[in-house]
Amino acid sequence: MRGVSTFPFKTEITKELPNMEGLLPSRPMQIGNDVWIGRRATIMPGVTVGDGAVIGTGSIVTKDVKPYEVVAGNPAKHIRFRFPREQIDQLLAIRWWEWSDQKIQTEQPSFHGPVGNFIERHLGQVSGCSSVGHSATAD
Template identity: 40%
Template sequence: MHRPFPGADMRHPLTLPDGTVHTGTVFLKNAIDHPRIDVGDYTYASAHTPPEDWAARLAPYLYPGSPERLSIGRFCQIADGVTFITASANHRRDGFSTFPFAVFDGGFEEGRPSLPQTTDPDTVIGHDVWLGQGVRILPGARLGHGVIAGAGAVVAGEVPPYTLVAGNPARPVRPRFDEATIARLLNIAWWDWPIDRILDHEAAVCGADLAALEAAAQV
């Protein structure tokens, strides 16, 4: 029998053993009000020094008027120092200079030649993704469900589901499970279950009991 789980609408879901609330940990969707960021339920972020503006801390180049979006799934774990470097951070790089002349004299609306003419796609983080301390996610990266990015990794491009990546630039270290297991996990999609159902099967989710998870999925 487990104690009541924090509601998905809580801002500070972590209570320490002495009864105090850990203000450096937030359910992220309740700490961010940004028109270009979507975050799923129960995804949390932590910071040793909690920011006043979580959106600015995590995605400092994503502006309200940016054309791209940042989408983060459910049950993700975002460690201290993680930064999403979205497409609006880019400079034009197909000419002789990358210098953004238009930025310094109000040339945004004019579509000046020193501004990028195209943008990278949205940055998309799947469900149950763990981003370790100091990870950098580059513009347009797409991380599949269950990915783990090791501390300090600089991640670009597409990362298949349930892959462990590390390094700069990040490279696959190994798949977390074999292909058949990954396919079955993606079919189960436990992250879409109600939280009480997930908690009832916590041992199977965290203990890699695939048969029990598949049985629970049929209920």
């Protein structure tokens, strides 16, 4: 929107096809795994949404969303994290979204219980990982 007018002269008067360059930033957005995006939410260009995040219905997301963070509003603001920091780190280490469809189907009942039980059951299967998280993701 760098022109003198916002009126679409090219399409309305001269019937030219519009040049989309410069209308919106060309930075791609990145959406993580297992993200829930509410109806009519808008995620702006260049925003990264972390794994396991939740974006409330109708939210306008203008800033990055951390893994397992819940945001809502216009502009979207931090509401809470879905889990404590240690559990977030452990879930990110497990990376269950990279499992085969067969393994997910077999393990499906464990997805519906307490997150602590899921972590206990699966964290030991992650090579080189203990019950202590590997990085700080939630502030």
